[in-house]
Amino acid sequence: MTFYEKENELDVDIGNRHIVIQRRYEFIGAFNDLLIAVWFLVGSIFFLNDSLMQSGTWLFIVGSAQFLIKPLIKVASLIHVANIYNTQFPEDSEKTI
16 A cells, blocks of 8 residues: 655555455446537527527526536546445554545
């Protein structure tokens, strides 16, 4: 286990599993951001046509709801890494937030 300290932050290296998990959650977050951009772009285009305005509004609502998903992805990532850390280092689990 390696500790790195930079600017009042402590990064604990728990191996390759941390990197793999972090990359998966980053991909999910990036994919979520891509979908948000698509919904808002298509919704904006739909607003140019009166007959598609209601569909455009729904796309804005879907995109806005996906903004709620973004912090949930981050929290899930933090919980997942903390669980792995607690499994690998059970003696330090009392110190983990």
